[in-house]
Amino acid sequence: MAVDITGHDHGRVTTQVTWENDKDFVDERVAATVNAVSADGRRTEGPWMLVRDPSDKKRFTTAEALPPGRWKVSVEVGHPALGRDEEDITVAATERTKTPPPPPAPASHPPTATTAAAEAPPRLPGTAVAAGGVLLAGGAAAVLIVRNKRRGRT
Known part of the structure; x- marks a missing residue:
């Protein structure tokens, strides 16, 4: 061109x-x-x-x-x-x-x-990081709950 x-x-x-x-x-x-x-x-x-x-x-x-x-x-x-x-x-x-x-x-x-x-409006990088952190924390909590239930600790 x-x-x-x-x-x-x-x-x-x-x-x-x-x-x-x-x-x-x-x-x-x-x-x-x-x-x-x-x-x-x-x-x-x-x-x-x-x-x-x-x-x-x-x-x-x-x-x-x-x-x-x-x-x-x-x-x-x-x-x-x-x-x-x-x-x-x-x-x-x-x-x-x-x-x-x-x-x-x-x-x-x-x-x-x-x-x-x-x-599209610009996305804030902090939003993606925060969302990823929430998902990671939720997943870790779920793993701990399942593991504790299997061991008999509730």
């Missing part, structure tokens, strides 16, 4: 994704993420999902907008083929204060296992 970050629209990163060999625009679903790091390295934004721009089928954008400042933006495409681009973008404060256009409409494609996993 040839990925070209073309700039931004009111802070929303805009990108074109084409097939590398023939430069035809990709007309199928694209799975891509956008990340940004401020010029001073102190702030990060993303990962955000890249979605097709409803006003221009040849363009992809983000629903989220970058705050004012200078950003090093990277776009990484994983489907239908691999591709990557990285550009410096400056979002002026006046561009963000104007009323931005509405965010892109969600994709009309039915969710797949990949998109459902990507859209």
Whole structure:
């Protein structure tokens, strides 16, 4: 894939994704993420999902907008083929204060296992550890009860 970050629209990163060999625009679903790091390295934004721009089928954008400042933006495409681009973008404060256009409409494609996993809320690792601990403690208690009953201790 040839990925070209073309700039931004009111802070929303805009990108074109084409097939590398023939430069035809990709007309199928694209799975891509956008990340940004401020010029001073102190702030990060993303990962955000890249979605097709409803006003221009040849363009992809983000629903989220970058705050004012200078950003090093990277776009990484994983489907239908691999591709990557990285550009410096400056979002002026006046561009963000104007009323931005509405965010892109969600994709009309039915969710797949990949998109459902990507859209699922993040899970806390502590929850899984706690659940595993409860199961382990319950299993150990059951083993002790059965063993004590067999030995005649109740």
